[in-house]
Amino acid sequence: MIPAGSHRRRLGALAILAALAPLVLGALAPGRAGAADKEVTFAHQDMVVPFRALMDSGAIEKATGYTVHWRKFGGGGDVIRAMASGNVQIGEAGSSPIAAAASQGLDIELFWILDEIADAEQLVARNGSGVKSLADLRGKTVAVPFVSTSHYQLIAALAGAGLTQKDVTILNMRPPEIAAAWERGDIDATFIWDPVLARVKKSGTVLISAGDIARQGKATFDGLVVDRAWAAKNRDFLVTLVKLIAAQDAAYVAKPWAADAPEVKATAKITGSTPEEVPASLAAYRFPTLDAQASPAWLGGAAAKALTETAEFLKAQGRVQALAPDYGRFVTTDYAAAARK
The missing domain is CATH 3.40.190.10 (Periplasmic binding protein-like II)
Structure with missing residues (x-):
């Protein structure tokens, strides 16, 4: 940001700064032209999921070449508000705040099911x-x-x-x-x-x-959502991200982590859990496979249905004022399908 005050006293200097401003802002803002094409701000929460170990490892940054600014929030509503402000490009939120965001017209896409909440x-x-x-x-x-x-x-x-x-x-x-x-x-x-x-x-x-x-018909999940315009310019990053998360989830499911595993220590550090709590917390969730993600069981159909039903429930409770015409517009299989190839 260019400071105001004594450094801008001359009209000529103001003109020069005005001309340079787009270039400076482009260099600073994630997702815009310049070096920031390789930056992203990612809002996460404290849910105990295998993704936390991936975050801690630096593997995402290494595989994509992006600088990832991780920002922790206390709930999905806070994540959605941060995305609406334009300061966050990717965020974690539950199906309820995602449904509320879609109902309010926020231009986001659900591109990955982070977990089925189950008994978590x-x-x-x-x-x-x-x-x-x-x-x-x-x-x-x-x-x-x-x-x-x-x-x-x-x-x-x-x-x-x-x-x-x-x-x-x-x-x-x-x-x-x-x-x-x-x-x-x-x-x-x-x-x-x-x-x-x-x-x-x-x-x-x-x-x-x-x-x-x-089991009474009101399934819930946590998902990853992305700003639609940013996603269109950073498709390769999202495809690589999905591949990495899918591989981390599969590794955990194949061999759940013991309390002394390094992945457990990393997860505890990010979430605020103790290592002793992490294994049981992880076991309470279910993690859809990459194949399941793009299928009708999730992003290919059921996720949009769940968002629709959740939004209807929220409206009946007075939590949203209106319903979106089509919640399928806010769900995409694109990145999961590309990651499978």
């Missing part, structure tokens, strides 16, 4: 809260990151128990805030993921999991 997100009641079942949540306080997959699942769980949002006090908190509130005894329950999930379960009781809700 759970609703836990604090011991001593008096909550033994979903029905007992009436009049209680529950914390969850708003517009996350956990938020979507919480509302679905309440509805299944005959409760509405008016029957429960729902607080919007990021995972670290939830952990602190739990320790203080400020909340009665939370629907959350690891590493916070592993910690609250030590002094709480699981009421229902994302897997239970998925």
Whole structure:
């Protein structure tokens, strides 16, 4: 950024700077002309997935030649807001915030299913809260990151128990805030993921999991989304990224990591988990293969259907104002299909 003030006193200098500004900005902004063609800002969260070890290894930078600016966020809603600002090109978000973003017209594409959430997100009641079942949540306080997959699942769980949002006090908190509130005894329950999930379960009781809700017809997932315009100019990067993630997932599935594995230590460092917590956290997810990603089971059909159903649910709950005409427009098999060849 060019500073204002005493260095711009002369009109001639201003004219020169004005002429140079596009070149300077192009050199600084990821995805634009110049050296920044080899830069990308990637927003991630703290979910415990094999991708974390890949991030830590530097393999993505080495294979693509790109400088990757990793930025950690507390929830998918925060990731989507960062992408909407134009400061982030690729981000991790759950199916609920992705559906909300598509409903609001954000020009993004879902290009990879990072994980099927399965049992990796759970609703836990604090011991001593008096909550033994979903029905007992009436009049209680529950914390969850708003517009996350956990938020979507919480509302679905309440509805299944005959409760509405008016029957429960729902607080919007990021995972670290939830952990602190739990320790203080400020909340009665939370629907959350690891590493916070592993910690609250030590002094709480699981009421229902994302897997239970998925079996009731409301499946959820975490995905990678990309700014559509940036993707069009950086296709090779995305194809290579997909190949690397698929290989890392396959290696983990073939031989799950023990607590002393270097990949576990890397995952713990990025997520804030302990190495002892990581193996069980990883085991709670399912990771679609490269072949499955481009098939109708995921990016080829089911993902768009899940986004559509999630968006309809969010609209009914007043979380989005309108629905997109076609959620399939926000999903692409292009990079996964290219990575298979």
